[in-house]
Amino acid sequence: MSTPSKRLTFEEVMEIYNRPLLELVYQAATVHRENHDPQEVQISTLLSIKTGGCSEDCGYCPQAARYHTGVETNDLLSKKQVEISAKRAKLLGSSRLCMGAAWRNVKDDSDFDHVLELVKTVNNLDMEVCCTLGMVTENQAKKLSDAGLYAYNHNLDTSEDYYKEVISTRGYQDRLDTIDNVRKAGITVCSGGIIGMGESPEDRCKMLVTLANLSPQPESVPINALVAVEGTPLEEQKPISIWEMVRMVAVTRMVLPKTTVRLSAGRTEMSIEGQALCFMAGAASIFAGDKLLTTPNPDIYGDLDMFDILGLKPTKPFTKHDKPQPVKSADYDLKEKPRWTRPGHKIEANEAKRVKKVVEL
Ligand code: SAM
Ligand code: DTB
Ligand code: SF4
Numbered sequence: 224m225s226t227p228s229k230r231l232t233f234e235e236v237m238e239i240y241n242r243p244l245l246e247l248v249y250q251a252a253t254v255h256r257e258n259h260d261p262q263e264v265q266i267s268t269l270l271s272i273k274t275g276g277c278s279e280d281c282g283y284c285p286q287a288a289r290y291h292t293g294v295e296t297n298d299l300l301s302k303k304q305v306e307i308s309a310k311r312a313k314l315l316g317s318s319r320l321c322m323g324a325a326w327r328n329v330k331d332d333s334d335f336d337h338v339l340e341l342v343k344t345v346n347n348l349d350m351e352v353c354c355t356l357g358m359v360t361e362n363q364a365k366k367l368s369d370a371g372l373y374a375y376n377h378n379l380d381t382s383e384d385y386y387k388e389v390i391s392t393r394g395y396q397d398r399l400d401t402i403d404n405v406r407k408a409g410i411t412v413c414s415g416g417i418i419g420m421g422e423s424p425e426d427r428c429k430m431l432v433t434l435a436n437l438s439p440q441p442e443s444v445p446i447n448a449l450v451a452v453e454g455t456p457l458e459e460q461k462p463i464s465i466w467e468m469v470r471m472v473a474v475t476r477m478v479l480p481k482t483t484v485r486l487s488a489g490r491t492e493m494s495i496e497g498q499a500l501c502f503m504a505g506a507a508s509i510f511a512g513d514k515l516l517t518t519p520n521p522d523i524y525g526d527l528d529m530f531d532i533l534g535l536k537p538t539k540p541f542t543k544h545d546k547p548q549p550v551k552s553a554d555y556d557l558k559e560k561p562r563w564t565r566p567g568h569k570i571e572a573n574e575a576k577r578v579k580k581v582v583e584l
Pocket of ligand 3: 284
């Protein structure tokens with residue numbers, strides 16, 4: 224990942240943010256084409272390996288134990304469960320699996336040893352393995368790297384000022400320290416934020432200034448739209464408009480030209496037309512999966528239909544990245560994909576065949 228030649232200022236990012244929308248999209252699309260194949264979009268599948276019961280007070284999060292959101296608390300998934308999910312994800316076009324745990328931080332215990340085994344398992348399937356486990360020390364990051372971890376997701380979420388409004392149980396510097404520990408261990412950095420939490424455009428731009436001035440810049444930046452979950456302090460936030468999402472993606476693309484910008488939470492509220500504009504403005508990845516971590520997400524078959532309509536192709540495992548394992552074409556056969564879908568509509572016979580095939584793998 225390139226290092227920016229000069230530090231970006233808040234004023235520079237604000238000026239980009241305030242450009243007329245279609246001009247901004249055109250400029251961002253141009254930068255995108257100079258740095259990426261615009262037809263390629265990475266499918267990254269999310270898998271919650273340890274759900275709920277978290278000690279933190281992140282105001283947006285349905286997994287915080289202190290809020291009453293009805294999220295069930297689960298133990299860590301087994302190796303077999305993760306392997307089945309990863310193989311299914313790969314079969315359906317994912318080149319990355321992101322495993323999330325509702326932890327404040329990683330502890331040096333048997334759960335962490337188990338996560339290291341999970342990382343090795345997914346790495347052996349020739350997929351990019353990403354984890355998001357909360358804060359990590361440099362030593363823990365090193366162990367994850369040795370197990371084959373490709374990326375670590377740890378979001379800044381918003382500006383340093385607004386962060387204090389949303390979370391009190393840890394600070395912005397804690398987030399930056401973990402990102403630094405990940406970087407020192409040679410793992411790629413995935414760090415982005417959430418829009419729609421009541422923050423101002425200035426907060427959004429300040430977060431982008433911080434991300435863009437990291438050296439090197441993060442390899443991936445997820446842009447989430449808040450999923451306002453009943454029971455959380457942010458339950459009454461009004462959904463952001465698609466235009467704010469398009470604008471945020473475009474500015475992110477402009478200030479982090481080589482980064483993979485991920486369309487993350489909030490896609491269930493976005494039309495294909497809206498997502499198309501985001502891809503045009505520089506989004507190069509989606510989070511896929513039956514759900515995000517605990518909240519709904521578009522159906523993968525609907526997503527693959529969207530790719531067909533827009534002429535997009537899923538990024539193949541490790542074509543863009545310096546990873547040793549070549550991928551046999553047989554490993555990446557999308558012929559399983561049906562030619563049409565209706566969201567939520569399942570043909571039982573096909574489902575049974577599909578599950579049988581995944582279990583046989
Ligand atoms: N516990 C770890 C942590 O906080 O880093 C990892 C999991 S946490 C759920 C990962 C990210 O999901 C958060 O940093 C936040 O950006 C995003 N997230 C959580 N709840 C969300 C919501 N309701 N809407 C949008 N994004 C959300
Ligand atoms: C990220 O930035 N968004 C994903 C992923 N990284 C881990 C998580 C979104 C979670 C949305 C709320 C939920 O489903 O619990
Ligand atoms: Fe815990 Fe992560 Fe949710 Fe915060 S965002 S409450 S740290 S799971």
